[in-house]
Amino acid sequence: MAGKYKVPRGTYDILPSESYKWQFVTNVFKEVAREFNYKEIVTPIFENNELFERSVGEDSDIVEKEMYKFEDKKGRIFALRPEGTAPVVRSFIENGLMLKPNSSKLYYFGPMFRYDRPQKGRYRQFYQYGIENIGSNDPYIDAEVISFAYMFLSKLGLKNFELQINSIGCKNCTQDYDNALKEYFTPYLNDLCSDCRKRLMKNPKRVLDCKVNTCKVNADNAPSMLDYLDENCKTHFNKVQEYLKQINIPFKVNPKIVRGLDYYSQTAFEFIDTNLGAQNTLIGGGRYDGLAEQLGGKNMPGIGFAGGFERLLLSMEEEKLSFGKQQTPKVYLITLGNEAGATGIKLIMELRMNGISTAFDPDKTSMNAQMKTANKTGAEFALILGEDELKKGKIILKNMANGEQKEINITDIINSLKDK
Numbered sequence: 487m488a489g490k491y492k493v494p495r496g497t498y499d500i501l502p503s504e505s506y507k508w509q510f511v512t513n514v515f516k517e518v519a520r521e522f523n524y525k526e527i528v529t530p531i532f533e534n535n536e537l538f539e540r541s542v543g544e545d546s547d548i549v550e551k552e553m554y555k556f557e558d559k560k561g562r563i564f565a566l567r568p569e570g571t572a573p574v575v576r577s578f579i580e581n582g583l584m585l586k587p588n589s590s591k592l593y594y595f596g597p598m599f600r601y602d603r604p605q606k607g608r609y610r611q612f613y614q615y616g617i618e619n620i621g622s623n624d625p626y627i628d629a630e631v632i633s634f635a636y637m638f639l640s641k642l643g644l645k646n647f648e649l650q651i652n653s654i655g656c657k658n659c660t661q662d663y664d665n666a667l668k669e670y671f672t673p674y675l676n677d678l679c680s681d682c683r684k685r686l687m688k689n690p691k692r693v694l695d696c697k698v699n700t701c702k703v704n705a706d707n708a709p710s711m712l713d714y715l716d717e718n719c720k721t722h723f724n725k726v727q728e729y730l731k732q733i734n735i736p737f738k739v740n741p742k743i744v745r746g747l748d749y750y751s752q753t754a755f756e757f758i759d760t761n762l763g764a765q766n767t768l769i770g771g772g773r774y775d776g777l778a779e780q781l782g783g784k785n786m787p788g789i790g791f792a793g794g795f796e797r798l799l800l801s802m803e804e805e806k807l808s809f810g811k812q813q814t815p816k817v818y819l820i821t822l823g824n825e826a827g828a829t830g831i832k833l834i835m836e837l838r839m840n841g842i843s844t845a846f847d848p849d850k851t852s853m854n855a856q857m858k859t860a861n862k863t864g865a866e867f868a869l870i871l872g873e874d875e876l877k878k879g880k881i882i883l884k885n886m887a888n889g890e891q892k893e894i895n896i897t898d899i900i901n902s903l904k905d906k
């Protein structure tokens with residue numbers, strides 16, 4: 487049965503049969519955040535458009551092609567957030583969080599918006615989980631942020647993923663590298679896609695992570711950023727690797743990771759699902775030491791990551807992992823007759839008040855129909871209250887798994903269910 491309207495292309499509903507999976511994954515993430523002493527931050531889903539142009543970058547695909555921009559009634563230009571880092575850093579500066587205790591390790595969840603071509607694992611409204619660690623450029627912090635992501639994926643039970651890391655250097659080293667790339671790619675100019683021809687002029691590193699086949703092939707023997715790092719960036723990158731080894735986190739150095747957002751410097755990393763097809767980046771992150779200053783704050787280094795829930799769930803399904811138990815009621819109340827019905831609805835309130843989840847369906851009257859529904863809900867127990875029981879002040883408690891039933895005093899019901 488199709489109604490008149492459909493969800494917009496690239497968006498979807500999270501239905502009750504799926505939402506428990508989201509809750510499960512969110513809870514594991516929150517648990518890891520607690521272990522790492524990160525606190526939640528929530529920012530609006532729309533921000534001043536300029537915030538993203540300045541940070542993610544005017545020449546990035548996100549700003550150039552994918553932003554949902556709109557004008558409000560006063561002519562201000564806003565954008566639905568395409569990512570979470572710029573808003574978090576904006577909030578960090580605006581609220582002076584650098585001066586507040588326990589406020590520089592932050593995590594967030596929420597919908598992000600990018601006008602991209604939808605496909606499996608890629609949506610126009612998608613949901614990210616992410617963390618930002620602002621204030622330190624110690625390479626240990628890089629390893630810690632990476633270990634957060636690693637621990638999260640591991641705690642979910644995922645196995646088919648690979649951590650790839652790179653250093654994209656700093657302003658100091660990037661100029662020579664960009665020139666080397668321009669020189670390298672110029673003979674292949676006609677073989678590059680139209681986007682990459684532009685990228686070569688403005689931001690040649692982006693050619694390295696183009697997904698178009700001819701660009702990929704031509705990038706095979708391109709010079710490596712790692713040969714152009716200055717001493718400081720080289721030492722930093724080596725230390726990050728040492729720390730990762732010390733804490734037993736397996737990784738591969740992949741000099742082709744450049745990340746598509748302009749604010750990155752030095753460490754860049756991705757967790758790749760080795761089974762998923764085209765959209766196989768589970769998590770992407772990196773250092774953004776110049777971002778706070780660019781947004782008008784003090785010079786404050788930072789590093790973080792974000793991952794898409796959709797891809798994570800796909801990977802978990804692929805690996806046949808558990809999402810915990812779907813929510814089912816503990817009790818289904820069956821009442822027979824008007825008087826029992828009246829007592830029943832009071833009892834329901836009492837059960838729920840005492841933390842016992844209870845289902846009841848006033849539309850069903852016969853014993854048979856109510857018992858069938860009780861079965862469908864997956865309730866652990868049925869409570870059956872008929873006129874006979876009511877007269878005796880009793881109620882029947884039936885264990886739905888083994889069919890055992892016994893009569894107990896109505897007044898004892900809360901206590902006997904609490905123990906179960």
Ligand code: HAM
Nearest residue numbers: 569571608609612767768769770771790791792793794
């Ligand atoms: P990003 O690489 O643009 O980085 O996105 C991070 C992750 O979000 C991707 O690896 C992917 O899992 C998911 N994702 C991105 N676009 C889509 C889409 N259209 N549909 C579904 N999932 C998607 C960032 O957003 C940075 N803010 C990460 C970061 C945080 N860097 C430092 N701190």
